[in-house]
Amino acid sequence: MQPLVGLIMGSKSDWPTMEHAATMLEKLGVAYETKVVSAHRTPDLLFDYAKTASSRGLKVIIAGAGGAAHLPGMVASQTALPVLGVPVQSKALNGLDSLLSIAQMPGGVAVGTLAIGKAGATNAGLLAAQIIGTFDGTVQQAVEDFRNTQTQAVLDNPDPRED
Ligand code: RP5
Numbered sequence: 052m053q054p055l056v057g058l059i060m061g062s063k064s065d066w067p068t069m070e071h072a073a074t075m076l077e078k079l080g081v082a083y084e085t086k087v088v089s090a091h092r093t094p095d096l097l098f099d100y101a102k103t104a105s106s107r108g109l110k111v112i113i114a115g116a117g118g119a120a121h122l123p124g125m126v127a128s129q130t131a132l133p134v135l136g137v138p139v140q141s142k143a144l145n146g147l148d149s150l151l152s153i154a155q156m157p158g159g160v161a162v163g164t165l166a167i168g169k170a171g172a173t174n175a176g177l178l179a180a181q182i183i184g185t186f187d188g189t190v191q192q193a194v195e196d197f198r199n200t201q202t203q204a205v206l207d208n209p210d211p212r213e214d
Contacts, residue, residue: 052082055187056179057109059088059100059126061116065139069115071169072137075176079193081183084109090121097122101129111179114162115172117141120152123162133163133182135175140168 056076060069069085076083087093088100104112112130114123115137123136138149146167154164163178165171177194184191 053108054082054084055108055110055183056081056083057100057104057112058083058085059112059114059122060085060139061087061089061091061120061122063087065115065117068139068168068172069113069137071172072113072115072176072179075173076180079177079180079190079197081176081180081190088114088122088126090116090125091119094125097125098129101126104130105132111135111182113137113175113179115139115175116153117146117149118143118152120149123153123164124156124160127156127160127162134161135178136162136164137171137175138164138167 058069058072060066073083073085088097090097109132111133112126113135114126116122117139118141120138123134127134136153138146138153140146141149150164150167153162156162165175180190180194184194
């Protein structure tokens with residue numbers, strides 16, 4: 052299947068966080084590709100990836116990075132595709148550095164910034180599916196089913212003392 056989402060990250064060490072985006076995309080039936088693209092260690096690859104993403108058929112890019120997290124913003128500077136940034140929880144500053152690096156973009160170049168860590172990666176996958184769902188009815192239905200199941204699970208088990 053033609054990948055519609057590009058799931059990139061600055062390092063293999065980001066995968067334990069970013070795999071939660073992959074899990075959500077798989078759950079919702081969205082085809083994706085994934086690879087390590089580092090803003091600092093492979094800048095030429097970053098530019099090539101971002102510049103060719105749209106012509107290769109991608110519709111959304113999810114970019115995760117930690118620390119001096121320049122990957123999402125630099126990708127966004129080289130493509131008109133929507134870029135979703137996931138701040139990976141860093142060891143030194145618990146991801147606050149990553150969050151601010153990704154969120155504080157100058158006006159005119161947009162990155163949609165998610166929460167730090169697992170929740171952010173999960174929601175990046177969900178939000179990417181919601182974007183794909185605007186033109187793919189099957190994916191939109193999968194998103195609605197997921198949300199309804201989640202709601203029903205809470206309603207069916209409201210006692211906080213029970214698992
Ligand atoms: C960033 O530096 C990566 O996104 C990663 O979160 C962080 C540390 O990378 P490694 O030193 O673990 O490869 O570029």
